[in-house]
Amino acid sequence: MAADRPRRFTFLLLDRFTMLPFTAAIEPLRLANRASGRALYDWRLVGPRGDMAICSNGSRVLVDAGLDAEAAGRDDVVIVCGGTEIAREATRASLAWLRRQARGGAAMGAVCTGAWVLAEAGLLDGRKATIHWENHDGFAEAFPKVDLFRSVFVHDGNRLTAAGGTSSIDLMLHLIAEGHGDALAADVADQMLHTAIRTDQDRQRLSIPTRIGVRHPRLAAVIARMEANLEDPISPAQLALDAGMSTRQLERLFRRYLNRSPKRYYMETRLARARNLLMQTELPIIEIALASGFSSPSHFSKCYRAQYGSTPYRERGVSGGASITES
Incomplete structure (x- = not known):
């Protein structure tokens, strides 16, 4: 990736996506740009409707493009944002779009239940991944070819999954540290009042x-x-x-x-x-x-x-x- 070119994130907002994991993923990118004084990242929002996506809390979010959006580049990251009734969102059009992005070499990721759609597209076969603990058993039964973990996030090569809720923050801080150093990631965490940065070794649920x-x-x-x-x-x-x-x-x-x-x-x-x-x-x-x-x-x-x-x-x-x- 060219040193002066921001790394682009494409967020696929499926209908009934959950707001918290999405905002927890996009805000660290904004804050990294602010803290560094440089445009390290940019992003766009894509949705199957083409004009907006409806959140599980009823909010409506405008998107930049539909599934006819230009393909992500080899250095880009595509993040699927899922939520309720996710099986309905694994449409032929969405799966085809995701496979096209993967063929172009983009890193493929998901937050919340978005991992279900990635798995349905066959993009997690033979890979490590995670999903929210409440969906773990159903996912494991539906997709036996995926190596499923109960950690807050998983980074397996060019596959990225976060379990939901605030775990998106930890995944993004991990990527920021990997690309631009621990000090910047710590600055972003401070801005978010995120006092305990979790790693891919941390489990999702509270202790018994x-x-x-x-x-x-x-x-x-x-x-x-x-x-x-x-x-x-x-x-x-x-x-x-x-x-x-x-x-x-x-x-x-x-x-x-x-x-x-x-x-x-x-x-x-x-x-x-x-x-x-x-x-x-x-x-x-x-x-x-x-x-x-x-x-x-x-x-x-x-x-x-x-x-x-x-x-x-x-x-x-x-x-x-x-x-x-x-x-």
């Missing part, structure tokens, strides 16, 4: 003690094992044994801090995973049941109805199939 509001090491360890073994649940007796306590002690621990039994907590966690898969994928109900640790569809349906007040079959009918939640 923070999430459950309890700082008890053995309880956190047991919950971590539960979350890692949803498809093949471990018995409470075995969980207790591995944690160095009796089953009765484990029961008391869960009752005291979470007001439910270990069995109930485990069931709720498995059902939450099942609901994500139900809403985000077209997997058959039996496969969702098996992936969530239920060997019998009837038992799965009974437990699901007790938890959510509706059967999996009825809920999928109401939701209309694959529907990706926003982040």
Whole structure:
């Protein structure tokens, strides 16, 4: 890339894109120009409608061009900004446009659920990537050729993905540091009051003690094992044994801090995973049941109805199939 030429970013704003990840991606570029006193970056907005894109919060953003926009250059970066109901946005026209940009040599990236569309275009096959934790299970089932991580962002060669929310800031600070040094990235972070710059080694979710509001090491360890073994649940007796306590002690621990039994907590966690898969994928109900640790569809349906007040079959009918939640 010529030293005096700004690096261009093209943001593809799909309808119902989420505002926060988009603004968190574009603002560090503006601030890098301001802090350096030079035009290090420029950007354009592209949308399938050609005139505007509608955000998931109802706002409307004017775009510079539609999918007939000139192809990005070899040194450019294309960022797909996704949001709710992302499967609907993986249209033939959008996928063809993305493949055309990739053939021209541009780096291809995504924020929030935009990784779903990149994967649908086949542009993440054999690559490392990330997506918001709420969409992780559905994405993993839909795109087994993608090496999926739970980190806040992933930079794999000319493929860039950020999980959503403020993770876009960390991805952009990473790119600014890579291109123009750590000092400039730190200046931009200071301007944004972003006091803790995360790396691609940082995980998305809060720690288990923070999430459950309890700082008890053995309880956190047991919950971590539960979350890692949803498809093949471990018995409470075995969980207790591995944690160095009796089953009765484990029961008391869960009752005291979470007001439910270990069995109930485990069931709720498995059902939450099942609901994500139900809403985000077209997997058959039996496969969702098996992936969530239920060997019998009837038992799965009974437990699901007790938890959510509706059967999996009825809920999928109401939701209309694959529907990706926003982040």
